[in-house]
Amino acid sequence: MSVKPEADSEGSWYGDDFEKIDRFGSTSAARRDDLGEERQMADWEDESSEEKQFSSHPESGRQPLPVVMETASTVMELLYWRNLKQSGFVFGSLLLLLFSLTQFSVVSVVAYLALAALSTTISFRVYKSVLQAVQKTDEGHPFKAYLEVEMSLSHDQMQKYAENAQYYINSTLKELRRLFLVQDLVDSLKFAVLMWLLTYLGALFNGLTLLIMVVVSMFSMPVVYEKYQAQIDQYLALIRTQVNSVVGKIQEKIPGAKRKAE
Numbered sequence: 001m002s003v004k005p006e007a008d009s010e011g012s013w014y015g016d017d018f019e020k021i022d023r024f025g026s027t028s029a030a031r032r033d034d035l036g037e038e039r040q041m042a043d044w045e046d047e048s049s050e051e052k053q054f055s056s057h058p059e060s061g062r063q064p065l066p067v068v069m070e071t072a073s074t075v076m077e078l079l080y081w082r083n084l085k086q087s088g089f090v091f092g093s094l095l096l097l098l099f100s101l102t103q104f105s106v107v108s109v110v111a112y113l114a115l116a117a118l119s120t121t122i123s124f125r126v127y128k129s130v131l132q133a134v135q136k137t138d139e140g141h142p143f144k145a146y147l148e149v150e151m152s153l154s155h156d157q158m159q160k161y162a163e164n165a166q167y168y169i170n171s172t173l174k175e176l177r178r179l180f181l182v183q184d185l186v187d188s189l190k191f192a193v194l195m196w197l198l199t200y201l202g203a204l205f206n207g208l209t210l211l212i213m214v215v216v217s218m219f220s221m222p223v224v225y226e227k228y229q230a231q232i233d234q235y236l237a238l239i240r241t242q243v244n245s246v247v248g249k250i251q252e253k254i255p256g257a258k259r260k261a262e
Contacts, residue, residue: 071164079222091219098212185254186247 081087100109121143128142141147153161182188201210225232 079218094215098208102208
């Protein structure tokens with residue numbers, strides 16, 4: 001014979017159950033939050049390095065890749081003539097190539113360079129073969145050391161070069177978009193003045209002559225500036241003051257020409 005529970009004991013039993021359910025529900029909710037955070041961290045760890053870079057840096061503040069910094073450092077060493085032999089070889093080769101292009105077509109220049117290289121290597125190979133036959137020695141192929149050098153690019157190297165090219169292309173496209181769509185009116189006006197000056201240079205010189213002038217300037221102006229930096233900075237400050245004065249007058253007369261910062 002069962003005993004019917006009293007009202008107060010029954011109420012206490014239901015109250016205990018509700019307390020257990022409430023405690024279980026709150027624990028489950030907290031555990032769901034923890035699981036959500038764990039899944040979010042797992043998704044973040046599964047992202048590729050490229051996605052992390054774009055999510056951690058704004059579009060305009062993306063930091064240059066290490067390979068870009070290494071390339072820029074190498075170029076600066078060449079332009080400042082830190083190593084006379086390397087800078088002289090690069091400078092002379094570029095000038096010789098450009099002067100050759102002013103006299104011959106690209107196909108002719110490439111063909112002549114290939115013939116010159118082949119003539120040198122074939123002559124040296126024949127000379128070494130005759131010398132070995134006369135001296136009755138067996139030194140092997142004269143270019144054996146170079147033939148055994150690994151010439152293929154690894155996957156990591158290809159990825160570095162691809163990232164380098166991607167960074168430069170994206171930066172150039174963003175800058176051109178900013179200038180041509182007039183995000184900043186003053187910068188777009190400066191760019192237009194520069195293009196206008198280039199039209200006069202293009203009328204006076206052809207493209208190859210301009211390239212020769214650019215190469216000579218690149219290998220001479222950094223060294224001159226490094227030597228006479230104080231005097232050049234003084235004149236540049238005067239020019240900058242005059243330009244800023246003219247730009248300020250233009251900004252006052254053209255509506256919307258003032259920078260956003262002002």
